[in-house]
Amino acid sequence: MQNGTIVTNAALAGIGVLPQIAIVCAMAVIVVMMVLQHRIRMKSLREHHLATHPSLSNDEFLQQIKVPVGLVTIATGVRQSVARAMGVPVESVYPSDTLEYICQFGFDNMDFVEIVVEIEQTLGVPFVDSFWDPLFPANKTLNDVHLGDLTKVIAANWTALSAGI
Secondary structure, three states: OEOOEOOOOHHHOOOOHHHHHHHHHHHHHHHHHHHHHHHHHHHHHHHHHHHHOOOOOHHHHHHHHOOOHHHHHHHHHHHHHHHHHHOOOHHHOOOOOEHHHHHOOOOOHHHHHHHHHHHHHHHOOOOOHHHHOOOOOOOOOOOOOEHHHHHHHHHHOHHHHHOOO
16 A cells, blocks of 8 residues: 555556456456356266266176276276366266366366376375376377376386385
8 A cells, every 4th residue: 555545556556446446356356257158067067967878877887998806906906096187976987088188177287297196195106207207298189198197007016106216
């Protein structure tokens, strides 16, 4: 505050307090509207997801990705992490879901890291950067990689991951 005038930046410095308050209120309304619009979009996306993804048991999920019996807990942990991140029941998460599709649920392609962190926390292991190389060779995108691919890579590398290599 300077001489009774709120100065938020150089552009607003020359106008009075009431116009500045009106601008701040309008900005707050815009933010609230954006949040509400995002929530409506997420609700619609989840409803569509549930309508197009009937329940798939863990056994069916595991059969589709063909994970060795000893790594079933890892595969189901990945599935649970992704379901939690998407905000949907675990039974509605399929191995055929692409990472790009999964990222639509509140994430964008740049925030794939949030899903990775969720999986790391669930499994209790960090992923080193080189871990992602087999999943993302040159010109491969999140739309080219399926949850089943990610689950298989994690399971195949579990010994190294859990050892922190």
